Amino acid sequence: MEPASDPNLSVPQGGMRRASQLYLFSLQIEGEKSEEAKEVIPQVWEGVSEKEWNDWRWQLRHRITSLEQLKEIIDLTPEEIEGIKHSKGRLALAVTPYFASLMDPINPNCPIRRQAIPRIEEIHLSKSEMADPLGEDNHSPVPGLVHRYPDRVLLLVTDQCAVYCRYCTRRRLVGSNERSITQGNFEEVLKYLKSHRKVRDVLLSGGDPLLLENERLEEMLSRLRAIPHIELLRIGTRAPVTLPQRITGGLVRMLKKYHPLMISIHFTHPKEITDQVKRACNELADGGIPLGSQTVLLKGINDKPCVMKKLVQELLKIRVRPYYIYQCDLVMGTEHFRTSVATGIQIIEKLRGHTTGYAVPTYVVDTPGGGGKIPLQPDYVVSRGRGKIVLRNYEGKVFEYPEPNIIEFKKTRSVGEEKAVPKKVIA
Numbered sequence: 001m002e003p004a005s006d007p008n009l010s011v012p013q014g015g016m017r018r019a020s021q022l023y024l025f026s027l028q029i030e031g032e033k034s035e036e037a038k039e040v041i042p043q044v045w046e047g048v049s050e051k052e053w054n055d056w057r058w059q060l061r062h063r064i065t066s067l068e069q070l071k072e073i074i075d076l077t078p079e080e081i082e083g084i085k086h087s088k089g090r091l092a093l094a095v096t097p098y099f100a101s102l103m104d105p106i107n108p109n110c111p112i113r114r115q116a117i118p119r120i121e122e123i124h125l126s127k128s129e130m131a132d133p134l135g136e137d138n139h140s141p142v143p144g145l146v147h148r149y150p151d152r153v154l155l156l157v158t159d160q161c162a163v164y165c166r167y168c169t170r171r172r173l174v175g176s177n178e179r180s181i182t183q184g185n186f187e188e189v190l191k192y193l194k195s196h197r198k199v200r201d202v203l204l205s206g207g208d209p210l211l212l213e214n215e216r217l218e219e220m221l222s223r224l225r226a227i228p229h230i231e232l233l234r235i236g237t238r239a240p241v242t243l244p245q246r247i248t249g250g251l252v253r254m255l256k257k258y259h260p261l262m263i264s265i266h267f268t269h270p271k272e273i274t275d276q277v278k279r280a281c282n283e284l285a286d287g288g289i290p291l292g293s294q295t296v297l298l299k300g301i302n303d304k305p306c307v308m309k310k311l312v313q314e315l316l317k318i319r320v321r322p323y324y325i326y327q328c329d330l331v332m333g334t335e336h337f338r339t340s341v342a343t344g345i346q347i348i349e350k351l352r353g354h355t356t357g358y359a360v361p362t363y364v365v366d367t368p369g370g371g372g373k374i375p376l377q378p379d380y381v382v383s384r385g386r387g388k389i390v391l392r393n394y395e396g397k398v399f400e401y402p403e404p405n406i407i408e409f410k411k412t413r414s415v416g417e418e419k420a421v422p423k424k425v426i427a
């Protein structure tokens, strides 16, 4: 590409210009009409150099944050326009040029667009929705730290994300200041962790920890790694999806120093898996970092079994193990995204046995108020009887499994020796 005539140009002043379409891969979803999934570079950025486009800091600096900028690249619906106008004070609007380039400029139901562009439905609040649906604030012994399970903690290292997802569980926190945890709070966190020897696993989240500069992130990882009872470090991120340029050789070389370290990546739809994302995940996997995915079940975006099947299969191809499907939390202004729980169970029904076991994630409801994740799956038990259990398989065929007759040996002391007295237990 030619260098930009104005290096600070985020959206040119030339009025509406349509995208130049770059067809990078084709997306065929089983049972649906063939669809071209295309990575589209909107013409508003046609003067941007390849070097700039592939620079994660350039992408962050040039995020779309206003109605006027969005109008330059997509045909906004009245619902979206109203949603954007009302988004101030609720959850910031921010979209990287890269992620915007995946949006269908014409179709408001584009899954990328639905995730990132506010709609008027966000102002509707249902009675069951909460500011803090998982009760994290009540489990926070030190600012920035959530300690809900005995052996692991959640560390919120920043409130900044590359793109703000409209269904974000932490919308009460993210995007307001775009700052990382203060040094003082981090020192408090370290002090707490040093004195809680049962904690063996720290999950860095936010916001998005990979938006921190390498040096800042390394300082945190190295100081956590230095605590002897911290066995495992994990990072929860969406950067490989919304800002894949962030995954650089330098970042991976730094992360490799802190193994065992795992990364959970927030994926939502197969359209997100572009060549850029494949490269990013390959670099992380080549760094020996186990990758898992986390996906929020979203109405009209990924609530069809064929869409989820395509997603999990594409994830395995880029060495990301599908890990969780989350039922959408009871976050304020997100009822339009929520499906029934039955929809989630139905998706697992259509995956288990129908595709590779590694591709089948665990479907969980993160219970309101801080009860933690509860896994749900179809009921494969037809009946239980004396000495047997009747099961059905993924095809609906019924099988009987005889339970073992367990012999328990009860030690009784007889004259000078131990005598085993069998006790029959029938399950």
Ligand code: SF4
Pocket (backbone or CB within 6 Å): 160, 161, 163, 164, 165, 167, 168, 169, 170, 171, 174, 206, 207, 208, 237, 238, 266
């Ligand atoms: S990336 Fe995660 S923390 Fe950030 S807005 Fe999306 S869901 Fe929320």
